[in-house]
Amino acid sequence: MSRSTLLTGLSELTTVDDALGTLRDAAVVVEDGLFAWVGPAAEAPACDDAVDLGGRAALPGWVDSHSHLVFDGDRAAEFEARMAGQAYAAGGIGVTTSATRAADDERLRGLVAGRVAEAVAGGTTYLETKTGYGLTVHDEERSARIAAASADEATYLGAHLVPAGADAEEYTELVCGPMLDAVAPHVRWADVFCDRGAFTPEQTRRVLEACRAAGLGLRLHGNQLEQGAGAALAVEFGAASVDHLNFLSDDDVAALAASGTDASGRRRPGHETVATVLPACDLSTRAPLAPARRLLDAGATVALASNCNPGTSYTSSMNFCVGTAVLQMHLSLEEALRAATLGGARALRRDAESLAAGTRPRPVAGEAPIGRVAVGHRADLHVLDAPAAIHLAYRPGMPLTHAVWRAGVRAR
Numbered sequence: 001m002s003r004s005t006l007l008t009g010l011s012e013l014t015t016v017d018d019a020l021g022t023l024r025d026a027a028v029v030v031e032d033g034l035f036a037w038v039g040p041a042a043e044a045p046a047c048d049d050a051v052d053l054g055g056r057a058a059l060p061g062w063v064d065s066h067s068h069l070v071f072d073g074d075r076a077a078e079f080e081a082r083m084a085g086q087a088y089a090a091g092g093i094g095v096t097t098s099a100t101r102a103a104d105d106e107r108l109r110g111l112v113a114g115r116v117a118e119a120v121a122g123g124t125t126y127l128e129t130k131t132g133y134g135l136t137v138h139d140e141e142r143s144a145r146i147a148a149a150s151a152d153e154a155t156y157l158g159a160h161l162v163p164a165g166a167d168a169e170e171y172t173e174l175v176c177g178p179m180l181d182a183v184a185p186h187v188r189w190a191d192v193f194c195d196r197g198a199f200t201p202e203q204t205r206r207v208l209e210a211c212r213a214a215g216l217g218l219r220l221h222g223n224q225l226e227q228g229a230g231a232a233l234a235v236e237f238g239a240a241s242v243d244h245l246n247f248l249s250d251d252d253v254a255a256l257a258a259s260g261t262d263a264s265g266r267r268r269p270g271h272e273t274v275a276t277v278l279p280a281c282d283l284s285t286r287a288p289l290a291p292a293r294r295l296l297d298a299g300a301t302v303a304l305a306s307n308c309n310p311g312t313s314y315t316s317s318m319n320f321c322v323g324t325a326v327l328q329m330h331l332s333l334e335e336a337l338r339a340a341t342l343g344g345a346r347a348l349r350r351d352a353e354s355l356a357a358g359t360r361p362r363p364v365a366g367e368a369p370i371g372r373v374a375v376g377h378r379a380d381l382h383v384l385d386a387p388a389a390i391h392l393a394y395r396p397g398m399p400l401t402h403a404v405w406r407a408g409v410r411a412r
C-alpha cells in the first residue's frame, strides 16, 4: 500500500499553475510519486506522514532543459584568456573532445553522476543532457548510453563540431548515417550547433532531416555567435526548442512567437518552438544577453536553462540563472520562475499540454507531466531557505536550496 506524505509549513507556494496561482500558508500531499493534493494548509487532509517545512517558500523543481554533462577535463585556461579579452569560438569544443575520448567508461559515468548530483542538490529535479564531446561513432554511442542512464532526457549532438582533420561534408554524412544509427536507440532528441565555425544551415538541414526520419525530436543551438539561420530553421522544422538566441532579427522573434499559434492566432500548446535562453553562458562568454524580455513581450514561450558545460557555462545552478534573469534580463520573478520550470518542461515536451497533444517524441505510457505543482503532476518540489522566492534575486549567490523532492522522493 502506498503511503501519503503531507508537506506543510509553506509560507509561499508558487505553483506555476494558472488556476492555483501563488498560495500563502500552503501544503501539498505527495503519494505514489505524484502531487495528490495542493491547497491551504488549514484545509489539508490527514496523511500517513507529515513534514513541517517551517515557513519556507516552495516552487516546482527546476527543469534544466539544456546541459552538456558528458565530458572530462576543464577549460579554465581558455576561460581566463577570455576574461582577458579573447573571444569565444566553437573550436574550443575540440579540447574537451580529446579529454573525453581519453576517459574510460567508468570514469565518465562517475563524472556525470557527480554533476547530476550537484544539479539536484541545487533544486533541479529534471535534467536533459547531450552527447557532443565524442564525435566518433564509438565515442558518441557511449556518451549517449551514459547520458541516457544518468539524466532524465538524452540528446544526440554529433553535429557539435567537425572534428579536427575531418572533412565537413564527410563528417556530416557520418552524423546522418552510421553515427545516428548507433546513437538513436539511447536518445529522444537530436540537436545541431548551427552557427559560425560549427555547422552551416545546409548541413544543419541535412542532420535535422535524418534525425527526424529516425523518429527523434529536434532542438537546435542557434544565433549564439551571429544572426544566423538557427532560429528560423528551428521553427521551420517544428523543433521543440532553439537555444542561445543572442543575435535575433525581428523576423526571428516574430517566427518564434507565431510558432505557438495557428493561422488564426489561437494558441496550440505543445506545438511551439520554445526560445531557451542561457544567462550563465551569456555572462561566461561576455556575450550580449539573449533578449528574453523582447521574446516574452512578442508572445514567445521562453525557457531558462543552465547549459552546464566546460567551455561556455561551467555551472548547473538554476538558482543563479533565475536570479540573473530577474536582475539582468528584466524578467519579473514570476516570468523567470515559469521559464525555469514549465518553460523547460515545454522545451522537453513533458508538460501536460504536450503530453495531451501527443507531440512528445518517443512517449512512454504513464509519464506524469512536470513543471507545475498541481494534482497529477510529478511530485518535484524545491523548498527554499527563505520565506519568499524573490530571495533568489534579492540574495544572489546565497545557498538558498533547503530541500528537494524528486518524483516524490526526498533528494536533499
Ligand SMILES: N=CN[C@@H](CCC(=O)O)C(=O)O
Pocket: 068, 090, 092, 093, 096, 193, 221, 224, 281, 307, 309, 310, 311, 312, 313
Ligand atoms: N555552443 C555550443 N556548444 C556549447 C559550448 C560547447 C563548448 O564550448 O564546449 C554551448 O552550448 O555553449
Ligand SMILES: [Zn+2]
Pocket: 066, 067, 068, 221, 307, 309
Ligand atoms: Zn549547449
